[in-house]
Amino acid sequence: MRKRIDEIRRAELIEAAHRVFLREGLPGLTTARICKEAGMSPGILAYYFKGKDEVLYAMVRFNNRLLMEDVIARMRQAATSWQRLEAIVEGNFPATAFNRNVATAWLSVCAATNTNRNYERLQRLFHRRIASNLASAFAGLLDKRRLREASLSIAGLIDGLWLRKAVGDDIGREEAIATVLRNLVALLSAEEVDALRRRPYGFAP
Amino acid sequence: MRKRIDEIRRAELIEAAHRVFLREGLPGLTTARICKEAGMSPGILAYYFKGKDEVLYAMVRFNNRLLMEDVIARMRQAATSWQRLEAIVEGNFPATAFNRNVATAWLSVCAATNTNRNYERLQRLFHRRIASNLASAFAGLLDKRRLREASLSIAGLIDGLWLRKAVGDDIGREEAIATVLRNLVALLSAEEVDALRRRPYGFAP
DNA sequence: CAATAACTTGTACGATCGTACAATTTCCTG
DNA sequence: CAGGAAATTGTACGATCGTACAAGTTATTG
Incomplete structure (x- = not known):
């Protein structure tokens, strides 16, 4: 039972940290506030984590994983390469998460990447995943360049639209998705778009 | 002579703050470090500014103005609408400033926009200027939508490429400019691009 | 050359934060 | 029901930060 309570508390603290993070921003994310949000004593954090940084790392990691799993689930339902691309774009603008607070939080993490090695590793992995997903959708259609x-x-x-959202621009989820897809279509020739639409998922060049 | 030394010191402190900001990031930007960087006593900051926030505000304001003036100067040299667009894009990727530290600093300011009213006003103004510049270059060619x-x-x-730069992506200035212009061309029809290239600056619809 | 104003220094105070830790409570087990 | 391990509490310490301020120095002026 020891393992159970451990993971429960860790998860609770991570969720609490996430709520505080969205509400107060990265500078406002203090150990005391996290514990209070979780309804626990201020000292509890040091018992389940090595320190504040570990909580932050776990939090970012958890949310990245959540987003990734959503994208992958959407991609699985795609029948064509084009639908795979739509899945990637739509998955990167979650309906419940595309708001200013989340955007600001995401931006803060990116800004901290320069000083925090852990964040950098996480972000790099995250970006590689997106690039990899896009590459698989385009496989065989486009050359390397x-x-x-x-x-x-x-x-x-995608990142730019999140940034604009963070600074208060009035952009809706649908408009963001449409903008990205519009650019995507514009970058390709009509034949290439047609090929993507016709080509079933799993097509090997 | 009072006004003179006032503005000199203020400018020195703002420049020092800028250097510290680029080197240490927003969290590392402390009053003590700013003064030390400027070669002054720690207490001097309170004499020339109301507080740390005013220095930050002045710093961001100064750099935004610098970037804007560069863009405007480039736009003045443009002979056609297309060159105006090039000026806007190139001006937003200054040769000496498109590096990771500057990108991170810029990102930090955007992230702080959510909590700091002054930043929000500054960013909003900055974004309006870009939108206004783009609108003037497209004037009469595109409908509102x-x-x-x-x-x-x-x-x-543009913002997205800066963000990628901040998180460590290996993007050069030329590639960034080319990417934006490539998207711009793709979004327009061949006739529209041609019209932009032929149309002299100052064209009234 | 004073004397008054402007400028600069160094320090000290209060607030806040992350973390460690002893004390206390809760829970499980033999 | 004991008794020890696990879990939780509350506090206290050191570090750091922004700011205020008295004291000292420099410049200006009558």
């Missing part, structure tokens, strides 16, 4: 161009454009635009 | 689409894509992609 154009794949890089499309990936950078799509991934960059 | 497509203007919004193009502005959101271009401005979002």
Whole structure:
């Protein structure tokens, strides 16, 4: 039973940290507030974690995993390469999460990447996953140069729209998705778009 | 002579704050470090500024103004609408500033926008300027809907590429500019691009 | 050359944070 | 029901930060 209560408490603290993080921002995320949010004593954090940084790391890791799993689930339901691309884009703008607080939180983590090695590793992994997913959807259709161009454009635009959301721009989820997909279509020729739409998932070049 | 030394010291402190900011990040930007960087006593900051926040505000404001003036200077040299667009894009990736530290600093400011009203006002103004510049370059060519689409894509992609730079992605200035311009061309029809290239600056619809 | 204003220094105070730790309570087991 | 391990509490310590302020130095002016 020891293992059980351990993981329960850790999960509770991580969830509490997440709520505080979204409400107070990264500078406002203190150990005392996390414990209070979880309804526990201020000292409890040091018992289940090595320190504050470990909680943060676990929190970011958990949310990245959540987003990734959502994207993967969407991709599994895709029948064509085009639907796979839609799944990637839509998955990167979760309906319940595309708001200013979440965007700001995400931005804070990116900003902290420069000083915190753990964050950097996490972000790098996260970005590689997106690039890998895009590459699989484009597989065999684009050469290396154009794949890089499309990936950078799509991934960059997704991040950019999140950033605009963070600074208060009035962008809706549907508009964000439409904007990315519009750019995606524009970057490809009509024949390429048609090929993506016709090509079933799992197509090997 | 009072006004003179006042502004000199203020400028020195702002410059010192800027250097510390780029080196240590937003969390590492302390009053003591700013003063030490400027070669002054720790208490001097309170004499020339109301507090730390005012220094930060002045610093961001100063750098935004610098970037804006560069963009405007480039736009003045443009002979056609297309060159105006190039000026906007190139001006948003300054050769000496498109590096990871600057990108991280910029990101930190965006992340702080949610809690700091002054930052929010500054960022909002900054974004309006870019939107306004883009609108003037597209004037008469695109209707309201497509203007919004193009502005959101271009401005979002610019911000997104800065974000990728901040998290360590290996993106060069030329590649960033080329990516944005490539998307811009893709979003327009061949006739529209041609019209932009032919149309002299100052064209009235 | 004073004397008054402007400028600069160094320090000290209060607040806040992360963390360690002894004390206390809860829970399980033999 | 004991008794020891696990879990939780509350506090206290050191470090760091922003700011205020008295004291000291420099410059200006009558």
